[in-house]
Amino acid sequence: MPMSEKSSPSGQRELRRPRLFLIDAMSYIFRAYHAPMGQRLASPKGVPTQATYLFTNMLRKLLREQAPEYVAVVFESKGPTFRDQLFAEYKAQRPPMPDDLAVQLPYIRQLCHGLGLPLLEYEGYEADDVIGALARQAAAAGLDAVIVTSDKDMLQLVSEPTAATPSGAVRVFSPTKEIFYDATEVEKYFGVPPEKVVDVVALMGDAIDNIPGAKGIGEKGARELISKFGSVEAALEHHAEVKKKNYREALREQREQILLSKKLATLRTDVPGLPQLPDELNRLRQQAPDATALAGLFAELGFASLLKEVLPTTPIPASVAYSELRSAAELQEFLAGQPALALWFETQGTPPLDLRLTALAFARRPGEAHWINLGPEEKAILAAAQNYLEDEKAPKSVHDAKTAQLALAAGIELRGVVDDTLLYSYLLQPTTAKHSLEDVALRQLNLRLSGSVAEKADFVARLAAALRPELEAAELVNVYESIELPLAGVLAAMEQVGIGIDPEALTALSAGFEEELTRLTERIYALAGTEFNLNSPKQLSEILFEKLRLPMPRKYGRGKVASTAAEVLEELAGLHELPARVLEYRELAKLKSTYIDVLPGMIHPRTGRLHTSFNQAGTATGRLSSSEPNLQNIPIRTELGNKIRAAFVAAPGCLLLSADYSQIELRVLAHMSEDPVLVEAFQRGEDIHARTAQEVLGVPPLMQTGEHRRIAKMINFGIMYGLTAFGLGTRLGIAPEEAQKLIDAYFRRYAGVKAFRERLLAEVRQSGLTRTLFGRLRPIPEINSRQANQRNYAERTALNSPLQGTAADLMKLAMIAVERRLRQAGLRTRMLLQVHDELLFEVPAEELAAARELIKAAMEQVYRLRVPLLVDISVGPNWRDLK
Secondary structure, rough: OOEEEOOOOOOEEEEOOOOEEEEHHHHHHHHHHHOOOOOOOEHHHHHEEEHHHHHHHHHHHHHHHHOEEEEEEEOOOOOOHHHHHHOOOOOOOOHHHHHHHOOHHHHHHHHHHHHHOOOEOOOOOOOHHHHHHHHHHHHHHOEEEEEEEOOOOHHOEOOOOOOOOOOOEEEEOOOOOOOEEOOHHHHHHHHHHHHHHHHHHHHHOOOOOOEEEOOOOEEEEEEEHHHHOOOOHHHHOOOOHOOHHHHHHHHHHHHHHHHHHHHHHHOOOOOOOOOOOOOOOHHHHOOOOHHHHHHHHHHHHOOHHHHHHHHHHHOOOOOOOEEEEHHHHHHHHHHHOOOOOOEEEEEEEEEEEEEOOOOEEEEEEEEEEEEEOOHHHHHHHHHHHHHHOOOOOOOOOOOOOOHHHHOOOOOOOOOOOEEHHHHHHHHHHOOOOOOOOOHHHHHHOOEEEEEEEEHHHHHHHHHHHHHHHHHHOOOOOOHHHHHHHHHHHHHHHHHHEEEOOOOOHHHHHHHHHHHHHHHHHHHHHHHHOOOOOOOOOOHHHHHHHHHHHOOOOOOOOOHOOOOOOOOHHHHOOOOHHHHHHHHHHHHHHHHHHHOOOOHHHHOOOOOEEOOOEEEEEOOOOOOEEEEEOOOOOOOOHHHHHHHOOOEOOOOOOOEEOOOOOOOOHHHHHHHHHHHHHHHHHHHOOOOOOHHHHHHHHOOHHHHOOOHHHHHOOOHHHHOOOOOOOOHHHHHHOHHHHHHOOOHHHHHHHHOOOOOOOOHHHHHHHHEEEEEEOOEEEEOOOOOOOOHHHHHHHHHHHHHHHHHHHHHHHHHHHHHHHHHHHHHHHHOOHHHHHHHHOEEEEEEEEEHHHHHHHHHHHHHHOOOOOOOOOOEEEEOOOOOOOOO
């Protein structure tokens, strides 16, 4: 076999044998599946994709960094193997493959085909045997074989060429540790040379594969025995010489089981039908990747970043007509009498206030577009475009109407938008995180944009034409036209207005928090009896579980360190003061670093106010989110959160007005379930938590305490969101059995809620998606998973999404209605923030009575439910002191 050259660390050229990389597919796949991820990955259709995505990245990294001359991806065969015939219980303890992994295997095979990688799979033989047989062949043919796996049993295949038998080497590459195991590394890791690994496994057994081994002999004992006697057979022959009684008896009494274990652990290297090396070596050479196949796969799975890599930039065909308009006069002439146009607003800067429009592009139809750079003629160009932009009767297609409105100069209002392709994409694929024009074009059209302004307008037109029929087929037109599209302008106005903030109050608050953090730190050190890094989970874990000997949690963090997550500390807080103080320290430190110390620097120099950005396409349920800064995560009902809220102030001569929907999700539950008890309670204006305390706990209203109401509130919200008996018990501090009794009592009294939940779950199991009252959809494909964790999560999501999503839809409708009525009434009151179930306004003092009445009426009358919507109004000089 010919040698190839490579550079040594010294820069000299050295000879290297060609390498055959044999990839254990399932080892890679399971590693990808079990890798910790911050969020669940799913395709636009909701199919789980974590294993596929990580497998793809791991495989591409391996190929890129190692550049093997030959390669094969080896999969397990589906039928029984010879080991099953030897031992019926072989691998019997392995759990079935999780459904959410099994559904990804066809995609992983497609990926390998798309990358041009040879796939091997032989009926009757495991992947390990196929790999072992090929590794032996490769070494005999003068190649170096590299087995890519995390399976320690494969270390038995490692071999070294010798002077007497010149051949290639066999190595094992662990992708987890990124280590190449040669004979030295194997002996360092396993305690015996490679050829003895199978003997050690035969004695110690393998719980994963259900290889029985010898009961009473563990890994340490197996190594000692094989190191002394050299083989299983020799150890059995000389069992009388073994000093340790349990080892001696195991060898004497379990001879047949031990020999069977060795047969099961020994890899076969005589698999028929394999490529014969070196004659058929070309069968194991990677072919050129199929970019078209990979693009289709990545588009289907929603792998936008990978799709960008495999797709070339879309070439502009000769049939496409892109041209530049060079003056305001040319623009005005072009726009005169134009039919429907797609627009692109090219911008620079940061929204909302520092976004600057640099160019405009217009597409008459797909393939024809014109653009104009604003440059020094900006005012003249915008003046020329203003009539068209504000013409309600001139239908327009855009991508992200909110940002387009923010980019326009003051005094120009974008009207006549019919298609917003960002909102189309979001409504059709609410579980997908990215909805930029480039990402939508990749997913929808399998095209990578070049980035030209005219091309972007062109593709807004193409996407509008493609996505509108999908919106109609999904019955989402009403949600789009009555909620999302009109909301875009409301949000743009709110972002531009911003909210007043008192930097001096934050500075004083920062100093106070710093003093409190110092006091807490000293208290924690005193409780621990030593100083340590409070921000180190490892050091905190050592203090809690080694020094203080508190009960170890079942959960582990990174590096097998016992978890110190919030839920663990909350459980421990009842046993020792230190965990409670650490929780307090963390909350203080987070609020200080996230808000108190950061917000003053985010005050805009032009307005002196804080301007958050509202993300209209950021959640699967339809709720809004905010960023830069995120004002929705300031704690609502804690003293610390209220201290921060006190720094949000009204402008001089104004007051802040909060309009908060009362128990909106429970009211939505009453409407959608039609439960007579729940409906009656809300129609009569009763305290729903007091009613539940009466119905479920059996405590009459006059005898109820705050604790009764707290428990009832927990039951109401817990059951609404599908909380289990264990979860409810944990929150209430009672046994799961007691919590189950409360749940059963709830469903006996609120039978309509139980029937609604069962009906809802049945519908979602059949359709694979859930909808809000207004038709907003959310795919939940895991609802029929055989894996309990996935299915339970899906069921909770199915119960939660229609309620939370409907509440979000009602809030958005209320925002649209309030903004419209404020304009019609000519009031100067301005909507500032939307946080959870609350809207915050800045109201001139002289308008307070009128604004209070208008806002309350608009929000309570926004949609007629079976129960009344109730809004609580409070007013004050800042966000904390509202009465």
